[in-house]
Amino acid sequence: MYYVGVDIGGTGIKAGIVNAEGKVLLRSSIPTDRSFDPYVISDDIAAQIKDLFTKAGIKTEEVAGIGVGVPGAINSTTGVVDYNNNLHWSRFPLSKELSARTGLRVKISNDANVAALGEAKFGAGKDYHDSVMVTLGTGVGGGVIIDNKLFEGNEGKGTELGHMVIRVGGEQCSCGRKGCLEAYASATALIRDTRRAMEKNKDSAMWKYSPKLEDVNGLTAFECSKKGDKAAQKVVDDYIESLGEGLVNFINIFRPQAIMLGGGVCGQGDYLLKPLTKFVKDNTYGGDVIPPTEITIATLANNAGLIGAASLVMED
Amino acid sequence: MYYVGVDIGGTGIKAGIVNAEGKVLLRSSIPTDRSFDPYVISDDIAAQIKDLFTKAGIKTEEVAGIGVGVPGAINSTTGVVDYNNNLHWSRFPLSKELSARTGLRVKISNDANVAALGEAKFGAGKDYHDSVMVTLGTGVGGGVIIDNKLFEGNEGKGTELGHMVIRVGGEQCSCGRKGCLEAYASATALIRDTRRAMEKNKDSAMWKYSPKLEDVNGLTAFECSKKGDKAAQKVVDDYIESLGEGLVNFINIFRPQAIMLGGGVCGQGDYLLKPLTKFVKDNTYGGDVIPPTEITIATLANNAGLIGAASLVMED
Numbered sequence: 001m002y003y004v005g006v007d008i009g010g011t012g013i014k015a016g017i018v019n020a021e022g023k024v025l026l027r028s029s030i031p032t033d034r035s036f037d038p039y040v041i042s043d044d045i046a047a048q049i050k051d052l053f054t055k056a057g058i059k060t061e062e063v064a065g066i067g068v069g070v071p072g073a074i075n076s077t078t079g080v081v082d083y084n085n086n087l088h089w090s091r092f093p094l095s096k097e098l099s100a101r102t103g104l105r106v107k108i109s110n111d112a113n114v115a116a117l118g119e120a121k122f123g124a125g126k127d128y129h130d131s132v133m134v135t136l137g138t139g140v141g142g143g144v145i146i147d148n149k150l151f152e153g154n155e156g157k158g159t160e161l162g163h164m165v166i167r168v169g170g171e172q173c174s175c176g177r178k179g180c181l182e183a184y185a186s187a188t189a190l191i192r193d194t195r196r197a198m199e200k201n202k203d204s205a206m207w208k209y210s211p212k213l214e215d216v217n218g219l220t221a222f223e224c225s226k227k228g229d230k231a232a233q234k235v236v237d238d239y240i241e242s243l244g245e246g247l248v249n250f251i252n253i254f255r256p257q258a259i260m261l262g263g264g265v266c267g268q269g270d271y272l273l274k275p276l277t278k279f280v281k282d283n284t285y286g287g288d289v290i291p292p293t294e295i296t297i298a299t300l301a302n303n304a305g306l307i308g309a310a311s312l313v314m315e316d
Numbered sequence: 317m318y319y320v321g322v323d324i325g326g327t328g329i330k331a332g333i334v335n336a337e338g339k340v341l342l343r344s345s346i347p348t349d350r351s352f353d354p355y356v357i358s359d360d361i362a363a364q365i366k367d368l369f370t371k372a373g374i375k376t377e378e379v380a381g382i383g384v385g386v387p388g389a390i391n392s393t394t395g396v397v398d399y400n401n402n403l404h405w406s407r408f409p410l411s412k413e414l415s416a417r418t419g420l421r422v423k424i425s426n427d428a429n430v431a432a433l434g435e436a437k438f439g440a441g442k443d444y445h446d447s448v449m450v451t452l453g454t455g456v457g458g459g460v461i462i463d464n465k466l467f468e469g470n471e472g473k474g475t476e477l478g479h480m481v482i483r484v485g486g487e488q489c490s491c492g493r494k495g496c497l498e499a500y501a502s503a504t505a506l507i508r509d510t511r512r513a514m515e516k517n518k519d520s521a522m523w524k525y526s527p528k529l530e531d532v533n534g535l536t537a538f539e540c541s542k543k544g545d546k547a548a549q550k551v552v553d554d555y556i557e558s559l560g561e562g563l564v565n566f567i568n569i570f571r572p573q574a575i576m577l578g579g580g581v582c583g584q585g586d587y588l589l590k591p592l593t594k595f596v597k598d599n600t601y602g603g604d605v606i607p608p609t610e611i612t613i614a615t616l617a618n619n620a621g622l623i624g625a626a627s628l629v630m631e632d
Contacts (some may be wrong), residue, residue: 082605091605130470151462153571154446155607160568163601165561168483175601177564221611245481248493252476253569255469285479285491286389289398289407291471 002058004049004066004104005310008032010086010138013041014302015048015281017056017063018310021124024057030283038081038092057116065105066098067312069114069305071139076109076156085174086139109152111135111305113159115298116143116149119260123300128257132250133298134161136243139174140182146263162186166245171222183240187218188266193235194221201231222268240272246281251293252285259278262298273297283312317512320365320382320420321626324348326402326454329357331364332619334374334626335377338438340619342372354397354408360508364476381421382414383628385430385621387455392425392472402455423628425468427451427621429475431614432459433466434451434624435576443631444573448566449479449614452559452579455490456498460570469620478502482561500558503534503580509551510537517547538584556588560595567609570599578614 007014016027030048033040045068072084079095095106108269109117116125116133122129125131125145133143142161144151153159162182163175171177171189183189185250195213198206206224210216221239225230247259266272277295284290298304323330325348325411332343347366351358365382369375388400394410411422414418425433432441432449441447441461449459458477460467469475478498479491486495487505499505511529514522522540526532540548563575575596582588593611600606614620 073606083602144468146462153569154573155571157606158569158571160601163568164480164565166481168561170559177599177601189501242484245484249480249565252479253469253474255471255474257470283493285320285476285493286399286473290389290473 001185002063003313004050004052004063005306005308006045006066006068006131007114007305008041008045008070008087008159009111009180009300009311010066010071010268012304013045013048015045015052016303016306016310017052017058018307020314022311026052026135027306032087034090036087038087038089038094039097039301042094042097042101048100057066060103063104065107065313066102067092068098068106068108068115069111069307069309070094070108071111071141073157073160074108074110076107076152079106079108081108082157105313109156109312110141110143110159112161113150113152114308115141115142115262115304116241116260116308116314117311118300118304118306119262119298120145120148120150121311122307123304124260124296124298125258130254130256131258131260132161132254132256133260133262134247134250135210136185136187136261136265138186138188140186142250144256145170146254156177161246161250164246166242166247166249181242181246185239186248190218190235190239190265191216194232197231197235204231206232215257217265226243226271240279244276244283247276247295248283251280255291255295257291258294258296260296260298262301263303266297269297318379319626319629320379321622321624322361322365322384323381323430323621324357324361324384324386324544326387327426329361329364330618330622331361331368332622332626333368333374334623336566336630338434338623338627340366340622343622344368349521350405352403354403354406354410355413358410358413358417361414365418370540376419377404377418381423381629382418383430383625384410384414384422384424385427385625386410386424387427387457389473390424390426391477392423392468395422395424397424398473419554421629425472425575426457426459427476428457428477429466430624430628431457431470431578432461432576432618434620434622435614435625436461436466437627438466438623439620440576440614441574446570446572446593447574447576448477448570448572449576449578450563450566452501452503452577452581454502454504456502458566460572461571477562477566480562480565482565486631490552497558497562501555501562506534506537506551506555506581507532509554510578512547513537513547513551520547522544522548534580538587542587556591556595560592562598563592563596563611564599567596571607572609573607574610574612575613576612578617578620582613585613
């Protein structure tokens with residue numbers, strides 16, 4: 001039996017055919033239609049999946065179902081995307097629409113929850129019963145595993161970990177509040193802060209790495225910091241402080257055995273992980289007497305969402 | 317059968333005899349020994365309980381056990397107080413010591429968790445399956461009920477809700493970090509901010525309510541705000557903003573059906589609740605499409621800790 005995983009993002013949509021061992025057999029990626037029209041996007045996804053079936057030589061009868069990870073407030077019971085502030089969707093019955101277009105049963109959940117489920121079942125979390133995953137992408141999402149189960153909050157509407165204010169009155173967040181973790185620890189925030197630092201420091205090496213402000217990406221500050229650029233180092237230090245404060249907050253609440261970090265910024269590996277681990281250790285409530293939390297990088301990388309989404313239709 | 321509940325605080329220790337319906341039959345209160353010596357305090361508690369038995373005419377054989385709520389990082393499985401930054405206890409085997417002094421079995425848990433359990437079983441939370449309790453006292457503690465069960469975090473070390481940073485680099489917290497919710501929403505913080513406002517506003521009516529800075533208490537700002545004093549109003553507004561930001565963070569994580577507020581500040585009733593509820597409604601992620609969270613005031617008041625502690629020995 002095969003399982004389809006779909007990972008809907010603000011800029012692209014990934015889909016893949018996954019087997020029972022959590023291995024992605026074939027995958028594809030399409031851009032998210034800029035109209036954000038949910039019916040157009042449903043058409044696109046259905047075509048994307050049919051294309052995968054054709055290329056893999058798989059018949060619909062061999063597929064157990066489609067699992068979808070979507071950003072925002074999702075009702076995983078009714079299959080409705082209740083609210084999404086990146087795609088501007090409101091109360092869209094995604095399960096129903098995708099099912100009508102594919103003839104397959106569809107289960108949906110929050111994208112970050114789904115990535116956490118994937119990592120917990122088949123990735124970095126498979127040895128832990130309590131873990132938290134934090135995804136550092138366009139936004140910041142989170143997923144929580146308690147006693148080996150995905151914790152989604154009441155009505156599946158919880159664990160919006162990116163929308164925890166860490167600086168009251170701080171940077172504007174896409175959710176309407178100011179000072180959310182997402183507004184400091186997302187790749188979007190990192191790029192914003194890199195650009196600001198460049199504007200303030202005209203002699204920074206960052207201008208060589210990214211000659212125009214529009215060239216700046218999530219690597220600019222990190223790569224220049226490695227080469228000793230002070231302005232870049234400050235951007236990285238501030239980023240790690242904000243992310244670290246957020247992680248310590250999660251640890252003080254859930255006390256997980258592990259925090260798994262996902263998203264592009266994690267490509268930095270130990271250069272991110274070492275100072276972050278030290279910050280977390282120094283600031284966690286309870287010091288040495290509380291159970292340690294390992295900060296790890298998600299091993300499924302960009303596949304976590306796909307594999308986790310496919311996991312949604314593996315359970316029953 | 318009777319159950320003993322004990323609530324250990326930084327300034328006083330409450331103990332009570334509770335019946336199976338969660339009613340406190342007899343209670344007493346003693347000051348917490350200022351040496352904070354855990355053995356002296358254990359002696360004090362044992363004497364306090366024996367005194368209650370004598371006054372109530374109850375024999376040890378009629379008592380199922382003693383449940384104790386203690387601030388800090390508690391291992392509820394081993395009965396050890398691993399860490400407490402108010403009492404300065406570290407790895408103290410409270411269950412064992414109290415049991416040796418009373419001949420009764422003893423179960424311990426974090427004081428705020430215990431209060432949440434009491435409210436959830438017998439108080440404001442009894443109609444909800446998902447709730448969060450936040451206690452606004454000397455510190456800020458929290459307890460979380462998920463699917464009718466007390467969620468304590470891995471190894472019983474979680475839900476340190478007061479130690480969630482809401483203003484990175486902000487006010488010094490007793491835990492070592494800066495900017496924790498506790499450093500803004502505790503009664504201690506309210507008093508600190510009231511004093512600061514008085515020092516800045518020598519013509520404030522707060523000087524009439526509390527002629528000396530050492531007279532200031534948790535009522536000063538609230539009562540003078542009700543009478544139109546602007547400096548007092550600002551203290552109250554800021555307090556509600558900080559508390560509100562913290563509650564919204566919890567809602568975005570747990571999406572509880574209700575948040576129950578406990579502690580002295582809640583004596584303000586609607587004067588606190590109305591603006592707080594509006595703030596929370598305006599700022600919660602997901603707006604109208606997510607399940608509502610009712611903000612309520614704990615009904616067991618100062619008994620929540622006692623009743624919840626006694627509940628620890630009711631279950632099994």
